[in-house]
Amino acid sequence: MIKVLRAPTNTSAIDFIYSTALVESVKDRTALIIPTTRALKEVASRKLQNVDLFTIKEFLEFTSISTKRKIDKRLRSFYLKKVASSLSVDDSRNIFHNNQDIFLNNYSSFDNISINLLAFFRELSAECISVDELYKAGKYTDYEKQAQSLMNLWYSYNDLLNDSNLVEPWNLYSNEDLGHLVKRYDKFIFFIGGYLSKHELIKIKNLSKNSDILIIFNFVGNKNSHYTSYEKFLDIEIPDADNMILNRDNCEILRANSLLSQIELITFRAAYYNKVNNIPYERMSILLVDDSLKSYFLRYDKYNLFNITANENIDKTAVFQLLKSVLNIKLLIDRNSKQVITLDTLKEFYYEIFLTSLDGLEDVRKVIDKKIAENNIFIPVAELSTLPFFNQYFQLINKLNDELPIPQLIDYIKVFLRAIKTHISKSEVEIFSNLVQLLDQLRSVYSLIDDKLSLEDSIYIILNDISTLKVNTSRGAITVSGILESRALDYDVIFVPELNDDIFPPTSRKDLFLNTEMRLDLKLPTYLDRESLIKNYLLQIMSRSKKSILSFTKSDDTRNSSSFINELSFKYNLKAQSYYNKEYNLFDVKKYDKFSDKNNLNINDGTIFKTEKMIEKIRSNKLSASAFNDYINCSLKYFYKRIMKVYETVEMATVVSPMMIGNILHKILEVLHTRNISVTDKTYLDSVRDIHEEIISGYDVFTTSRPSRFIQDEIINIFKDILDVELDRKKEGYETLEVEKSYEYKAEGIILHGKIDRIDFNHDSREIDIIDYKFKSADKLSTVMKPTLDKYDDLQLPFYYFLYSKNKNVEPTSLYQVSLSESYQYIKVFDTSLSSEAEVWIRSKLIELQSIHVPFTRTENKKICTYCEYALICEGRV
Amino acid sequence: MFKSFPVDCLNNAEIKLDGLIYLNNDELDKLLKITPKTYNNFMKPFMELQFVINEFYVPVSHMNLVNDSELSRQVYPMVLMKITKYFTELMQREDIYLALKEISKTELNIIEKKVIDDNILKFELSGVHLEADQKNRIKDMSLKLAELSDQYSKNLLDATNEFELKLKDDTYIKSMPESDKSLALQPDKSYIFTLQAPSYISFMTYCDNRDLRKEIYKAYMTRAVNNSKLIEEILSLRKEMAEILGYKNYADMNNVSMSAKSVDDVILFLEELAVKGKPFALKELADTQEFGKKLGIDNVESFDLAFINNLIKKEKLGFVEEDFLPYFESRNVTDGLLKFLSKLFDIQFVKVENVEVWDDEVVVYDLLIDNNPHARLFLDLYNRKSKRGGAWMNDWHTYRLDGDGNEYFSSAFIVANFPPPKDGKPSLLKHSDVTTLFHEAGHVIHHILSKVNEGYLSGVNGVEWDAIEFPSQFIENFAYEKKVLELFAKDFNTGKAIPDEMIDKLIKNKNFGSAMQLLRQTEFALFDMLVHQSDYSYAEVKGILNKVREKVAVILPPDYTSFENSFSHIFAGGYAAGYYSYKWAEMLSADAYLQFSEAGVFDKELARRFFDNILSRGAEETMDNLFFNFAGRKPDPEALLKTTGLL
Numbered sequence A: 001m002i003k004v005l006r007a008p009t010n011t012s013a014i015d016f017i018y019s020t021a022l023v024e025s026v027k028d029r030t031a032l033i034i035p036t037t038r039a040l041k042e043v044a045s046r047k048l049q050n051v052d053l054f055t056i057k058e059f060l061e062f063t064s065i066s067t068k069r070k071i072d073k074r075l076r077s078f079y080l081k082k083v084a085s086s087l088s089v090d091d092s093r094n095i096f097h098n099n100q101d102i103f104l105n106n107y108s109s110f111d112n113i114s115i116n117l118l119a120f121f122r123e124l125s126a127e128c129i130s131v132d133e134l135y136k137a138g139k140y141t142d143y144e145k146q147a148q149s150l151m152n153l154w155y156s157y158n159d160l161l162n163d164s165n166l167v168e169p170w171n172l173y174s175n176e177d178l179g180h181l182v183k184r185y186d187k188f189i190f191f192i193g194g195y196l197s198k199h200e201l202i203k204i205k206n207l208s209k210n211s212d213i214l215i216i217f218n219f220v221g222n223k224n225s226h227y228t229s230y231e232k233f234l235d236i237e238i239p240d241a242d243n244m245i246l247n248r249d250n251c252e253i254l255r256a257n258s259l260l261s262q263i264e265l266i267t268f269r270a271a272y273y274n275k276v277n278n279i280p281y282e283r284m285s286i287l288l289v290d291d292s293l294k295s296y297f298l299r300y301d302k303y304n305l306f307n308i309t310a311n312e313n314i315d316k317t318a319v320f321q322l323l324k325s326v327l328n329i330k331l332l333i334d335r336n337s338k339q340v341i342t343l344d345t346l347k348e349f350y351y352e353i354f355l356t357s358l359d360g361l362e363d364v365r366k367v368i369d370k371k372i373a374e375n376n377i378f379i380p381v382a383e384l385s386t387l388p389f390f391n392q393y394f395q396l397i398n399k400l401n402d403e404l405p406i407p408q409l410i411d412y413i414k415v416f417l418r419a420i421k422t423h424i425s426k427s428e429v430e431i432f433s434n435l436v437q438l439l440d441q442l443r444s445v446y447s448l449i450d451d452k453l454s455l456e457d458s459i460y461i462i463l464n465d466i467s468t469l470k471v472n473t474s475r476g477a478i479t480v481s482g483i484l485e486s487r488a489l490d491y492d493v494i495f496v497p498e499l500n501d502d503i504f505p506p507t508s509r510k511d512l513f514l515n516t517e518m519r520l521d522l523k524l525p526t527y528l529d530r531e532s533l534i535k536n537y538l539l540q541i542m543s544r545s546k547k548s549i550l551s552f553t554k555s556d557d558t559r560n561s562s563s564f565i566n567e568l569s570f571k572y573n574l575k576a577q578s579y580y581n582k583e584y585n586l587f588d589v590k591k592y593d594k595f596s597d598k599n600n601l602n603i604n605d606g607t608i609f610k611t612e613k614m615i616e617k618i619r620s621n622k623l624s625a626s627a628f629n630d631y632i633n634c635s636l637k638y639f640y641k642r643i644m645k646v647y648e649t650v651e652m653a654t655v656v657s658p659m660m661i662g663n664i665l666h667k668i669l670e671v672l673h674t675r676n677i678s679v680t681d682k683t684y685l686d687s688v689r690d691i692h693e694e695i696i697s698g699y700d701v702f703t704t705s706r707p708s709r710f711i712q713d714e715i716i717n718i719f720k721d722i723l724d725v726e727l728d729r730k731k732e733g734y735e736t737l738e739v740e741k742s743y744e745y746k747a748e749g750i751i752l753h754g755k756i757d758r759i760d761f762n763h764d765s766r767e768i769d770i771i772d773y774k775f776k777s778a779d780k781l782s783t784v785m786k787p788t789l790d791k792y793d794d795l796q797l798p799f800y801y802f803l804y805s806k807n808k809n810v811e812p813t814s815l816y817q818v819s820l821s822e823s824y825q826y827i828k829v830f831d832t833s834l835s836s837e838a839e840v841w842i843r844s845k846l847i848e849l850q851s852i853h854v855p856f857t858r859t860e861n862k863k864i865c866t867y868c869e870y871a872l873i874c875e876g877r878v
Numbered sequence B: 001m002f003k004s005f006p007v008d009c010l011n012n013a014e015i016k017l018d019g020l021i022y023l024n025n026d027e028l029d030k031l032l033k034i035t036p037k038t039y040n041n042f043m044k045p046f047m048e049l050q051f052v053i054n055e056f057y058v059p060v061s062h063m064n065l066v067n068d069s070e071l072s073r074q075v076y077p078m079v080l081m082k083i084t085k086y087f088t089e090l091m092q093r094e095d096i097y098l099a100l101k102e103i104s105k106t107e108l109n110i111i112e113k114k115v116i117d118d119n120i121l122k123f124e125l126s127g128v129h130l131e132a133d134q135k136n137r138i139k140d141m142s143l144k145l146a147e148l149s150d151q152y153s154k155n156l157l158d159a160t161n162e163f164e165l166k167l168k169d170d171t172y173i174k175s176m177p178e179s180d181k182s183l184a185l186q187p188d189k190s191y192i193f194t195l196q197a198p199s200y201i202s203f204m205t206y207c208d209n210r211d212l213r214k215e216i217y218k219a220y221m222t223r224a225v226n227n228s229k230l231i232e233e234i235l236s237l238r239k240e241m242a243e244i245l246g247y248k249n250y251a252d253m254n255n256v257s258m259s260a261k262s263v264d265d266v267i268l269f270l271e272e273l274a275v276k277g278k279p280f281a282l283k284e285l286a287d288t289q290e291f292g293k294k295l296g297i298d299n300v301e302s303f304d305l306a307f308i309n310n311l312i313k314k315e316k317l318g319f320v321e322e323d324f325l326p327y328f329e330s331r332n333v334t335d336g337l338l339k340f341l342s343k344l345f346d347i348q349f350v351k352v353e354n355v356e357v358w359d360d361e362v363v364v365y366d367l368l369i370d371n372n373p374h375a376r377l378f379l380d381l382y383n384r385k386s387k388r389g390g391a392w393m394n395d396w397h398t399y400r401l402d403g404d405g406n407e408y409f410s411s412a413f414i415v416a417n418f419p420p421p422k423d424g425k426p427s428l429l430k431h432s433d434v435t436t437l438f439h440e441a442g443h444v445i446h447h448i449l450s451k452v453n454e455g456y457l458s459g460v461n462g463v464e465w466d467a468i469e470f471p472s473q474f475i476e477n478f479a480y481e482k483k484v485l486e487l488f489a490k491d492f493n494t495g496k497a498i499p500d501e502m503i504d505k506l507i508k509n510k511n512f513g514s515a516m517q518l519l520r521q522t523e524f525a526l527f528d529m530l531v532h533q534s535d536y537s538y539a540e541v542k543g544i545l546n547k548v549r550e551k552v553a554v555i556l557p558p559d560y561t562s563f564e565n566s567f568s569h570i571f572a573g574g575y576a577a578g579y580y581s582y583k584w585a586e587m588l589s590a591d592a593y594l595q596f597s598e599a600g601v602f603d604k605e606l607a608r609r610f611f612d613n614i615l616s617r618g619a620e621e622t623m624d625n626l627f628f629n630f631a632g633r634k635p636d637p638e639a640l641l642k643t644t645g646l647l
């Protein structure tokens, strides 16, 4: 028999579960099944008699039987790649399109797509979707082929596991054994927050044949089609929604200019509620819409207030960085046939900030600096051993073979770690021993595999596994956790920062192989369902809190508040207040970590005199169009960027930047060309879609925070424009000759180089066009039309003209920049009748660049400073 | 390295301040739980906590002064109230006091010891260490004293406002400058003069009718007779308070926050000034009397001095302020000032562009010592509507090292109200503006040249208040020094340097009547010092004043005057038993300045000594010691007479 309850929205879910379970379990032995481990811990802490607690996952695994070993999640990708590599040519193309080389040749790119594949397989399995159903749901003829190939992959994967005596746990859900449970418990209580998979439904139904079941549903709003289908399947009735009461006076929405501002605000507000309203910090929570935000809360927790549940990753530690550097250097050396390594690379590794706490590296740094100062560019590998640190420890790693089984690599790493143990700072001792433990564990996992992998792949795999190791750093009292983790919990004060539309609601990556149409067809929850679910979780937590402070970043046009904020402010007539900071009261934000030797440079007077060494360096570097632009814009900027190589410390990308979109567009155009897909092809747009998907899976951002759908839509829209314009050009007789081709030319002793986006040729008129794509709106493109060349700050196209005409001995007819944003438009950006003036001008600048008599100075055009990333250094306030 | 100025500091200032204060209190609670407490585990972080608050507060209050706006008027009072409450409560916390006591028993170096001792003293002066009933008595008395001071000023204000002198036309004030006249002019063409300082001074200087001068003088000098009773009460409470806190009397109690070694030292100093100054003052008086005779005044009285002296000045000096304007174009002056300081102390000021500031007119400089950035200076010199009048310096960041060894750079603002350049016309300064600028710059370098690691003793923090005006007045002197004026005082039209005669004029003008001036201030200071030695009755107070005058003054005011009833500096302001500090600091600055002047100003060795022993040392030692280290001897009161042209 199944009884159904619905958790009231405005009281604590935990309290409700507790009291229900208390009543139900007075006489009966009860199994209580709860969605998250956190909620489970909460309930467990209240000590119910006669009740055993399970998470859903535990419950599912507990009721499935197998004689085989469940596969370790770390091996999945490995096995999947193995079978993917032996797919037929057709299958392979159907799944990976023309990118199979990219995906199958190394682990790092395969890893991304394998997550998608596995998610897809898991869903098919959990939702009991048959192959036929899948074919039917796919509307494109192409899809059937793809689905078939996917299934082939899936079967061979399972076969391979089978041969290795392994099994995927989700394949087991159908091998159910409820007998022992039925015997043990009189009653089962399910607390259901989200949607139920088909498997879960079946299991509940089967269980109900012999046991009493109570399902507590916990969701906001009306029952949607999924819930009504549960009603039908389980023959139950879910009560209608009660009224959720959200007191608008308890909500506050703030518009901030950065995440840091929000962290500062949260810190201040938390202190305020603690002191003025007497709310203990334990009763406050920061709900994060994206896990990647956690590291910021760790880094900027000045008063030890935050308790970050899934702690910091090991990759911020010196041990890890050192290991990574050493392994990477090994790879670099192997790849380089000349057996040399550039000092710049070496320097980057050894100046890595996380390594500053290590003893013994100082000497290495000195040697590197000295070599560079002596105008060396490379160091022969043979000579590396003259570096003290290297000589002692690197040799251990350098003995590694090109191909080896993973366990062997692990052994080497362990030997290396043991050797450097004495250099590890006190604060990392614990991490160090955890790392060694993990390596032992990994060794036993990978001992199942005796294949020899390339060193590069094994290193990737091992570093990847190690990077999942968490460092225990929790300390404060305010819980910092994901929204999903904290559903069913309640707090007095909640803070929800970064409610921006690009990360909230999050998009699910499952949609790669099962698009929304198919989901609708298969009656699976779509992204809309998931979105409304997570929004409702959030609403629920808010309605149970005394105070909720929601905030988002709005600093320029690129990011907007989440639809959740918009809906809320509309519905409850809440206005966003602003919380802007230019300078922080709590944090010192150090931007240029690598720029520490201020004493070597008197930056304050803004003039840097050249030395012979600098000029050597200028001459030995190739000069790109953008470096040239930097120089003509502000020679001091050129100095910082190209000679001192001062980089900003890179913040984690939590959002997709316009630049990234630009890069993606570029790549798509490039792939289209190499695959010979032309605008006249009927499937042009479909190809674009496919290529786009392939490409984004290669970007890290899309794996940490999910791409929002709108990017996909935006890109497709741009290509619709492209299609129109390019068709016309085709009609006019233009043919694309080259794409992304590099050119070099030595002028005045400096090698100029540039990668030209596209060159078109018109067979009728014999015209040659140089085309450069820009992710900028058409009116922001920079045109060079007058002979006053010193007035321009972007001479990229004249620079290309110069490069191309010198190389080919022909003069391009027109130079265009094409705006990829908003509208696709050809803009003529260089008056070619100025070409000889341009050449003279460029040459004179090249001579000036190498002249010891012309120092690097600040630009007079202060507008450039406004967008200059070195403005802080330039003002001397690093 | 340098934080830029938070132009947006008023936004959400309350949220931020609340947050900072609460978080600070939490941190403080944590610190107080530490056992055993040491300088490093308690005092260092404790100081940092206060700096966080202060460095937040300064820009907010600064914005209120320089960029008055709807927002600042709304935000500032709240912020001020919260800050005041925060610091008042902090100073009353016995647990912090006990922590300091505990630390004072640990091993400390000399500087750490001074930080702790100075702060223990501050706490003890607010009575934190006393038994409950005494503590309450102190609290009650403080409140009562505040009330009495308030009443004293109110009475004075009422009396000031009570009197008006009406002239039906300008017959007797013909020589008064138009600007002054227009202030007194009424719609019916008559003139009204009051006892408000600007009105009163102008009248006394320009009114050629002796009876009228006498009338207004009498009214002025007999203001607020109802304050007599208050004086007794105030003195008696001050005495009692000093006794409860363990001092013989109020003057002794105040002396512990001073650099002068003892009250006796101060009195000796003042008496010496009186003795040495008197012959010169008599000479000046004789000149006045002689001139008075020409005007038909046979017996010069107090109410004639300003009038006659003004005429003498005109005749003898021929000083016209406007003549000097072309030599002091404001940019030349600032550049010259910085050039002078750079040259003198071998430092560098580098103009910083592109930093965000609160107004386009603000100019920012970084101070480099040995080519290393050390401090930042903001200059906001021109008058504008949203800016409070006057000129001042304000310190923002303090040079220091925190507990982790992080170095903090200092920063300061100079604000003035000079006429802005307009419509192509340059901003020309009066020489008095130039000295003001030099004065403030003196405060600034005292603050930003500091190299003291302990924030509480760094820069102007913790400097005794009879020494705080030392560097400022010291630098001010150079505004009359030929070698310095040479650097910048050039006619902005012709580029011609200011002629020597004009410099002489400036100096003569400054020194005119300086002996009488000196004696007047000495008289006040001595009276202040003596009257705070016990709980005197009003009659005794009068007696003391008369005795002081007999000793110091060269011209005795009429018997009916009761100056003590309007001496609000000491009875209602913050200068009780401290009025002498003006002169004291002036002595230090005059002495130091003379050494430079005699050495030809730009003397590397001397400058280095001044830098190493005074400017970079903040309050690491008492100024008394620092001066001794610099000069190798005690300061000489005669220097004061020398710099005012008497010796």
Ligand code: SF4
Pocket: A634, A635, A636, A637, A640, A857, A858, A859, A864, A865, A866, A868, A869, A870, A871, A872, A874
């Ligand atoms: S801030 Fe301005 S002057 Fe400085 S490097 Fe950048 S562009 Fe050049």
Ligand SMILES: [Zn+2]
Pocket: B439, B443, B469, B472
């Ligand atoms: Zn001053």
